[in-house]
Amino acid sequence: MIDWVAQIGARTISKIAATGRAGLMLFGAIFALPQLKNIRLTIQQIYVVGVQSLLIIIVSGLFIGMVMALQGYTILVDYGAEGSLGPMVALSLLRELGPVVTALLFAGRAGSALTAEIGLMKATEQLSSLEMMAVDPLRRVVAPRFWAGMISMPMLALIFSAVGILGGHFVGVDWLGVDAGSYWSIMQATVDWNEDVVNGIIKSVVFATVVTWIAIFKGYDAIPTSEGISKATTETVVFSSLAVLGLDFVLTAIMFGIE
């Protein structure tokens, strides 16, 4: 019994310590930006996490927009309200699906890769050797990846939403015959720049911070064995997905819940 209590205590303490390490790492990464060399490294990383995620984001956005138009049409047409298809597609994408699905895809596509890469750099002593070369791995390895994630994800979310709306247009207007004018104009009358687009971007920035932070920390803190890295990679995807969904609820409640 006492053993059991002691174990819980030890677990709690080690979790708190891990949170502390994660916080220190984030601090180190955020304040490591202003250097010309790092900007180049960051561009390199934007290529890795952003550009290489572009295809999956565009394809997913297109299909999600198309499916939503298809589903929405069959429901709305019963009420003779198929004109509201535009705002339905646009609002769901801008407020929810754009930021959330992008964050989930990003966690799976780029987050896991970040964890594995940093974990392997640790396992192969590359991080140690950077330290011994008097180069701070936080500045050289962690910071560019963090900033690249922060910059890329909101960009991907915007592209996702735009492509999704075009996909909805493709199915709703070109295929199911909703009037193109009403698709765009009712959308325009309903969607507000600040309320919907900017709030979506804010959500996306929050998700970007959380997902990138988790991914990098899990890699940086991984046990440097093949088992440890595979565990860290799994945890990155699981934890960041849960964090995104949980935070989405909180943010939605703050942004749209209360009049």
Next chain:
Amino acid sequence: MDNLVTIKNMTFKRGSRTIYNDISLNVPRGKITAVMGPSGIGKTTLLKLIGGQLTPDSGTVEFNGKNVHAISRNQLFELRRDMSMLFQSGALFTDISVFDNVAFPLREHTHLSESVIKSLVALKLQAVGLRGAANLMPSELSGGMARRAALARAIALDPKLIMFDEPFAGQDPISMGVLVKLIRALNDSLGVTSIVVTHDVTEVLTIADYVYILAEQKIIGEGTPEQIQQSESDLVQQFLQGKADGPVPFHFSAPDLSEQLLGASS
């Protein structure tokens, strides 16, 4: 004697396990000092303690007259420019070519123009015999070549101290011979101080100027290679001759076998 690294009464614990218990050790300037001992006694840990990546529980480590663990992080980074470490795996950056790996410390710490860097890197690679492999990626190198490339990177900034972590482990006789020759040659031509951590007795005794043997948390023997070979300590002799059993037991400490077997059946 002029020492580059001085360790005094150092104790280091990992969790509740004591790795080093009150050891003292000197590394003379310009010489090759070998640190030997059985696997798993934390020889790599010793190098990390000297490099300031780990902090001892008590005692001091001085490098070039400065206490490595009593200075700020910035000063430590300054200090580390004078030392370099050759990791067991080489630890080359796998995402850039051999050339960029060797150029890396130069680009990080100096403001040399790209053409100067190019010729410097060519010189360093020439010294380890890999000038022709400059454009290969680390994944295309054999283990021995990767270690030589890492050595070229380690000497890029002309450090005062090079620490070799198991440089001979898992090498075929030819690359082993190449590495032995390289370590000696670099030491003689560049005047650097070297610490070689290893358990390959024969190779290291041919190049070392001074030898420490670590076992059971302590230094059990030290001296020039000749002195070591004539040591009367059982422990030292067991290690040098590679006997399976002796003061270092063959069995990991465990309850008596007969007791365990009988205990299980009853």
Next chain:
Amino acid sequence: MTTRKTEILVGIFVLLTIAATLLLGLKVANQGMQANGDTYTLKAKFDNIGGLKERSAVKVGGVTVGRVESIELDSDDFTPVVVLSISTQYSTFPETTSVAILTSGLLGEQYVGLQPGFSFGDIENLKDGDFIEDTKSALVLEDLIGQFLFSRDSD
């Protein structure tokens, strides 16, 4: 080191994002009334605003001319005050203009409908901050049903 190819691809990524933002900004979201800033405000008191919300449309004969900026409750007589922000493009509504809260379709959104009055020689136009006197409240379905039942009872 950053290669030329990565730079170009990251550049394309940035351009794509800008294109997406432009699409969202110009084609999807309506920021017209708030963005161009040239608006003036009119106020109107209603007995009941029903489901009217901030940012609901203000229309004249179906044409959107502005938006509801805010809805407050007058602290003296406890009636809702609706503040309308109207584009300065439409600045010549006479004082006799009436305003009503209407519903688009049976279940649709509620909006504010302006009905411009006749302008005679000595009737001035509404100015920034003026109250529109002639207001018609929202139709509340429950009230209607109540009235209907009440009038049947009295028969």
